[in-house]
Amino acid sequence: MAHPSAPPRLLTVAEYLELGEIEPGYSELIEGRVVITPSPLADHNWVAAEMRDQLKPQLPPDLVVILDIDVDLQLAAPDRPGFVRRPDLIVVQRDARLRQRHEGGLIRASEVVIVVEVLSPGSGRTDNVAKRAEYADAGIPHYWVLDPEEPVSLLACHLAGEFGYADGGAVQGSHRTDRPFPLVLDLDALL
16 A cells, blocks of 8 residues: 555655655555555564574674665666565675665665565465565575464575575474574574
8 A cells, every 4th residue: 555645656766765764664665666564563573583583693704684674675777666675584794784884775685695574464475475576586595484373483485596485384393404504493482
């Protein structure tokens, strides 16, 4: 749903940045259209923060974890209608944060290693279909979908060439992997 103050035309990423924060909720840019999403519930933010806390000590030194930040998906030329998503959590190259601090702009999809979306009531199709396709098209190597409904589950997807993301199905209890780096997540402890 477009916000009443949203421009009546399709926006580039630069034009979207000029809008600043739009209230209530938060906004994303989908193929040049400003889309407003309601702010998440407390459990949603809690789960994302708990995941950050588990990830942080396991990260290699060249990576950092950031909550709730805009990412330029780089799916369109700078002068064309753009795509900006605000994932619940990203694991990104440490240099990206420093680049953004000094140059401005947004974190770029090419700097993201893992993108995580926490399901909310009403976000299942967006997270499992639309964002899955967009993040794959943007070349983000890993996409995780976290379902906070008990028992908490995680669908860990990885790029599989021209097929987009592949996954081994949702897991519960714990998630242990060596890709993109060795880590163990206690999913039951997230809620």
